[in-house]
Amino acid sequence: MTQEPEQAVEDTDAREDDAYALQPKNVAAILFAVDTGEREKLIELMEPLHPADIADLLEQINAFDRMRLIKLYGKEFDGDILSELDESIREEVIRTLHPEVLADAVRELESDDVVDLLEDLDEAQQEAILEVLEDSDRVAVEQSLTYPEYSAGRLMQREVVMAPEHWNVGEAIDYLRSTDDLPEQFYHIVLVDPKLRPIGNVGLGRLMASRREVLLRSLISETFHVFPVTRPEGEVAYAFNQYHLISAPVVDESERLVGVITIDDAMSVLDEEHEEDILRLAGVGEESRLSDGTVETVRQRLPWLAVNLATAVLASLVIAQFEDVLATVVALAVLMPIVASMGGNAGTQALTVAVRSLATKDLTSSNVWRIILRELSVGLVNGICFAVVMGVLALLWFGSPVLGGVIAVAMIINLVVAGLAGIGVPVVLERFGVDPALASGTFVTTVTDVVGFFAFLGLASAVLL
Template sequence: MRDEDDIRAPEADRQDGTGRQDGPRAEGGAMPSLYGVSDDLVRRAAGALDEGDAPAVRGLVAELHAADIADLLERLSGDERRSLVELLRDGFDPEILPHLAGNVRDQVIAQLGPRVLAEALSVLDSDDAIYLIEDLDDDIQAALLATVPPATRRALEESLAYPEYSAGRLMQRDLIAMPAFWTVGRAIDFLRETPDLPEEFYEIFVVDPRHKPIGAVPLARMLRHPRKVLLRDIMDRDVDAISASVDQEEVARLFRHYSLASAPVVDDQGRLIGVITFDDVVDVIQEEAEEDMALMAGVGSEVDVNAGLVRAVRQRMAWLGVNLGTALMVSSVIALFEATIEQIVALAVLMPIVASMGGNAGTQTLTVAVRALALKELTPSNAMRIVMRETGIGAINGLVFGIAVGVAAGLIFDPFIGAVLFCALFANMLTAGLSGMLIPLALDRLKVDPAVSAGVFLTAVTDIVGFFAFLGLAQLVLL
């Protein structure tokens, strides 16, 4: 114990090349970062690895948080990564693994071998352990589970029995539950005397004799009451018990809505079997938001610069194939009017404007609809109002841009072309607003994720309506 601890600034610990830059004082550098490893540390580690200078490498990573070692591993080249894993092999910190991105994690696990992974599974929190093995092939998973201690194995197998992306997969099984008749004093004594409790917890769950959660006592409240007070007198009674089969998105919304730090998970009989904490949920929120964005852009379900090339090409190809299908439909609409275009080539020049404005207006509405559906802000009781609103926005913008572009085209080409352009733009942008809402609503009703597929249908609609309205009107009016 050193006396100067009391007067040391919090940053003092970090000026020793641990790579964690000190936030408040960082002045140089374009992008001071509060966390993670610095570019400089990555360079120095890479250099030391290339030179095979093991002591230097060990010195650089010695003080790093597991999340930062994971960060470093991701940012090294393949060869350097392999060297670093080899160096860290003895006493490899299992906490690093859950922090690694998918394909880097697969490489590192393959290199470490099944023995190290089995050890990691026994040491990690059950939710992290599940995260590591849930995507493995069934036979590899079974072989691995055969090597871990029976108690751990049983717990993992129970969690794996719940569906993917469910609360049962997300939960941590180690938790602290007490009966309602315990006093604060007895609870504190239990916490002090019992070894092997979870390292982090934010509330104590109160359970009935059948192990059903009937309340929760946040630790802050526990600390603020005298020893003789009964838990039942200070517990929150409206605990949000989550069924293990509930979808993780639903869990995330629950946590966000009530600002929860943790919540109990129960089995079919309502018995307490696990706990979900805010940090699990933070990851879910980030992932779900990214997933919607990725799906809308047709990048597959993940946006990951480290994803395998073959997988990325394949995922995107699927979407591009669908897009090709709609593009061919659009082409066939244009082909209907080949004769018209041959006579008035200006139509070919102007037609992309109609399609492009409609597509953009539709995407705007679609984005609003997808997020509102995901956040449950769009419900049967307000759907009609929001459809009207979005159609109105489309119509207003259609009117404004239709007049501007129509007048300009009328002056440059021909008044009739201008009038046709105005009508087509207005009709297409109104349609865009309407279908930008109706398509995702219909898909949601059919239990299809609107983020995935609404964009395809929407672009098809706005392109086809746009070209058909423009070229069809032109044929009627101008020929």
């Protein structure tokens, strides 16, 4: 008896150290079992892995190994693995699975996970999965699919634990004890009025700590948010993060309770939105995945490079206006990329802070003018610093005080413009309803390139020709 707990602690430790990130040596052992077709060995090796780890494993190995592993693993395949899988290879895995295994896997899932699964499949695959569901589940899933993509309605699970507002603690506990199909995890009971409209959340901790005769209504949590089914999932995630919500009810147009969103779903959305922001800022397609092949990757990245080419050609057109002075003073060709590069970097700095602040709703019309003024001052201060450095450097390198002066003035102009563009472009894009993370980078570096070359070469031709 005393032996058992010790065992449990050791198991936990072992699992943590191994499965944290999937260890390469485990992956190698699993692939070896697949190569040699040892089913028992494979199952033994996979047993300690969490479905999320198995999904990671499937993403890391190549398509051929993936297919063989899934075939060999057979009916051990768990529904949660499908939920955890990246969308880019989910379709492929579903096609590989034996129809019976797929049916079993899908039946295990909660309704929100089934919806998430179906969203990205083609119609034939959707049909195949809907068919294997029980009637009531199928209706629930089909109903969820009528809500807009990326809405609270798609994110919620339909399994809700609710209670009439007039119940007391004892009635709630008796109800919970007598109910068979409670959701796997839940943290609150939603109180509803006779029209099924949510009135408040009662946390299970407070419920447990109260005597049987206490009214549920007196235990309602202070922080309570209700989301309409159409609320975008990004705003739901923002509210969970901002107000430290654990679960929140979702209502339809007539304010009736139809589902509940839990913090782990919100956390996934937050994670995805961050990921998309980073990828967009870098000009990589937001759907980009590590497991994508060459063709898919080229398809995502080529458009952004094409936009960049267009802006680079624009900058070259500016340079071409000054061929005369460039032919006379070759030093200009040597120095001009420095001015453009510094402007591009300073602009990206200001831009990144602005894009993030817009996303987190920290940058609003209440403080935008103060921040614009700050970026202007920062650009000026940085501009003066680097003007001095580059002025001296150009003087020493080419022995020309005039050249030093020209690059110094151009540097100040470009860093001030970079600051203004860095904050101004995303704010204006946001106001016009364009995602600033997506388009700001190209705009800002175009501005700093064009202004940088124009200021530097323009000044030079005015002074030196």
